[in-house]
């Protein structure tokens with residue numbers, strides 16, 4: 001069995017760091033994103049064993065197609081990282097039906113469709129595999145003004161536990177990673193909103209989150225990629241249904 005991984009939301013941020021780390025760990029990697037230009041540039045910078053595929057993870061048929069395209073290209077699939085997500089700031093009274101559908105469609109739908117598509121591929125390939133989902137410290141403890149986002153990330157932990165039980169007999173493990181405050185475009189957008197709402201700047205917004213970190217530093221995307229590399233590799237073979245919190249000490253569970 002060769003090592004083939006799909007990483008969704010891999011054009012930037014945490015997904016790009018995960019794709020880069022898995023590539024360094026000798027995985028062939030499909031970088032999936034709806035921003036295909038950025039995904040293509042990232043894949044090119046990694047090398048010949050990386051490809052870029054366009055998919056909107058909230059669309060079930062697009063997810064199934066990109067998983068099949070990965071198997072067709074590399075001849076195998078061993079790991080799916082359901083990383084793509086949206087993180088809008090949503091004071092409770094501002095949430096619209098459209099925003100609800102959009103955020104749940106990507107953050108929860110993306111995990112469901114990815115899990116279904118990977119399960120189908122693993123069955124057809126005749127072996128097990130690993131599914132790794134992105135939740136958040138905000139999916140462990142509710143965060144202010146993130147009702148939509150936190151809700152989706154609690155849901156991801158639930159789906160991770162259920163599918164770990166459902167798929168274990170087929171030698172498929174399902175785990176999740178829960179980052180803290182990671183220096184990516186998503187987090188800078190959230191910090192911007194928080195700062196703006198308080199009449200302060202982005203740096204102030206970021207520090208509102210940073211002050212809750214025991215280790216007193218913001219996370220680099222690579223801090224998260226290190227944990228995903230563990231979950232993607234053989235050292236985690238006897239772990240399933242778990243969420244590993246990688247937040248420098250924000251939430252203790």
Ligand SMILES: NC(=O)C1=CN([C@@H]2O[C@H](COP(=O)(O)OP(=O)(O)OC[C@H]3O[C@@H](n4cnc5c(N)ncnc54)[C@H](O)[C@@H]3O)[C@@H](O)[C@H]2O)C=CC1
Nearest residue numbers: 009011013014034056057084085134136179182184185186
């Ligand atoms: N940045 C942070 O502090 C934290 C992030 N996370 C989670 O980690 C994951 C990655 O986050 P970041 O790298 O910070 O986000 P980001 O916003 O910087 O990057 C997300 C990537 O996903 C892609 N994407 C978004 N929706 C998509 C869709 N429907 N289909 C395909 N691609 C799509 C975007 O084009 C982008 O390239 C997300 O699930 C997020 O919720 C969790 C905890 C903290």
Ligand SMILES: CC(=O)C(C)=O
Nearest residue numbers: 087136137138180181
């Ligand atoms: C964006 C996120 O996941 C936070 C603030 O934990």
